[in-house]
Amino acid sequence: MAVNAARTEVEVQRAGVAGPDADLVAAVRALGYRAEVVPARLVHLRVQDLSCGGCPRRAREALRAARGTRRAEVDARAGRATVAYDRRRTDPRRLIQALEAAGFRARLAP
Numbered sequence: 001m002a003v004n005a006a007r008t009e010v011e012v013q014r015a016g017v018a019g020p021d022a023d024l025v026a027a028v029r030a031l032g033y034r035a036e037v038v039p040a041r042l043v044h045l046r047v048q049d050l051s052c053g054g055c056p057r058r059a060r061e062a063l064r065a066a067r068g069t070r071r072a073e074v075d076a077r078a079g080r081a082t083v084a085y086d087r088r089r090t091d092p093r094r095l096i097q098a099l100e101a102a103g104f105r106a107r108l109a110p
Contacts, residue, residue: 040070040084043092044109047099050076055104062102066095080109 021037028035050056056076063072063081068089074081083095092108099106 038086038088041087043083043085043095045081045083045092045096045099045106046109047074047079047081048105049103050074050079058102059099059104062098062104063095066090066098069095081106 025035025037047059050059056074059081060072060074063069063074063083066085068086069083070086071084072081073083081099085091085095096106096108
């Protein structure tokens with residue numbers, strides 16, 4: 001089987017492992033691939049209309065499906081979503097639009 005991927009994104013979480021990201025980039029480049037570090041931005045959103053048991057899951061899925069989203073968590077009790085995203089591919093406005101398209105009202109949290 002052959003795989004031809006023009007671009008692949010990999011998220012690395014270093015739980016308790018120290019070391020500069022440059023080491024990871026150098027290791028990938030040594031294998032003959034292009035690599036760069038793209039830091040994620042974090043945004044907190046106020047989300048309204050999380051009224052049913054499945055609403056948090058639906059909101060989370062809408063955010064995760066949005067282009068550029070790296071991680072999304074939704075807290076129904078607090079009415080809040082926390083989203084890590086690639087600023088080159090999306091912005092908070094588009095994340096809010098994704099929630100609105102899924103039937104929720106949303107805005108930037110203070």
